[in-house]
Amino acid sequence: MKNNHSSAKKFAIGVSIIATIYSLTSVAEPQFVHALNENNLLGLYRADQFQLNQGACKNCAITPQASWYFEQETIAIPLSNAHSFDPSLSAQEDVKQWVTSQPSATNAMPPLVWLGSPHVAVGKLSQDGKRLESDNSKTQLAITPKIESNQSYYNEASEQHFAGRNLVMRGTADKTHFTARSIWPLDYNLDLNQIPYKPLANQETIASLIRDQNGGASAPFSARILYKNPNLTSLQNKPVLSFVLNGAQGDDDEAHGGHFAVATGR
Numbered sequence: 001m002k003n004n005h006s007s008a009k010k011f012a013i014g015v016s017i018i019a020t021i022y023s024l025t026s027v028a029e030p031q032f033v034h035a036l037n038e039n040n041l042l043g044l045y046r047a048d049q050f051q052l053n054q055g056a057c058k059n060c061a062i063t064p065q066a067s068w069y070f071e072q073e074t075i076a077i078p079l080s081n082a083h084s085f086d087p088s089l090s091a092q093e094d095v096k097q098w099v100t101s102q103p104s105a106t107n108a109m110p111p112l113v114w115l116g117s118p119h120v121a122v123g124k125l126s127q128d129g130k131r132l133e134s135d136n137s138k139t140q141l142a143i144t145p146k147i148e149s150n151q152s153y154y155n156e157a158s159e160q161h162f163a164g165r166n167l168v169m170r171g172t173a174d175k176t177h178f179t180a181r182s183i184w185p186l187d188y189n190l191d192l193n194q195i196p197y198k199p200l201a202n203q204e205t206i207a208s209l210i211r212d213q214n215g216g217a218s219a220p221f222s223a224r225i226l227y228k229n230p231n232l233t234s235l236q237n238k239p240v241l242s243f244v245l246n247g248a249q250g251d252d253d254e255a256h257g258g259h260f261a262v263a264t265g266r
Helices: 064-069 091-101 156-162 206-216
Strands: 031-034 050-054 074-078 119-125 131-133 138-143 166-173 177-185 240-246 259-265
Parallel strands (some): 138 177
Antiparallel strands (some): 031 119, 050 074, 119 166, 131 138, 166 177, 240 259
């Protein structure tokens, strides 16, 4: 889901955007926690190494461009040792210079992390899709308003898709509601020991997997391991570099071919 006025601001800036990684596999009751809860991670970093703020903050050590782009967004700023970029260098040269100038075990932090929302909720969605439930509580669920130009959005089909499933959400909590901005089913979490090892077959390529079943949009969720180190038995607490490609909705003039992202985490 996308919702904020800054999504229309097409401006290239240097910033680290890192996903929070969750290892929850079951849910006893809905939880509404601060996005920087000490038990969470922001990519490779502990959440308690940051402070929560808004892009429009006056005394933040971020560039004017970042302050403008994330003006009404929730961001996390490192408490210390923030490293930015050199505007006199190209992106490639800047990264090369930074890598060669850092010790092997650096404590450098990104200048900011885009969170989008101040709270995280975990719970099971009711069968009618209107509440986040547990044995002891029921919390009304709202969805962040749709951008007017976005033709594809959360609807009754989305409610049916998520109903009865354990979910983790980013959004904003108050005394009676949780307004969700992003939703992730916990049964999509990957367990390395449960994923079948199935290398590419003859005539099979990464491209053919992406195109299979018209991109797999209506196919059940599935995962397979194409290559693995035989000595690796667990990914627990190991750094991960991932490349994410999802299909275009057809209503986004920035991504007719889909969205591509690089993510880090543990």
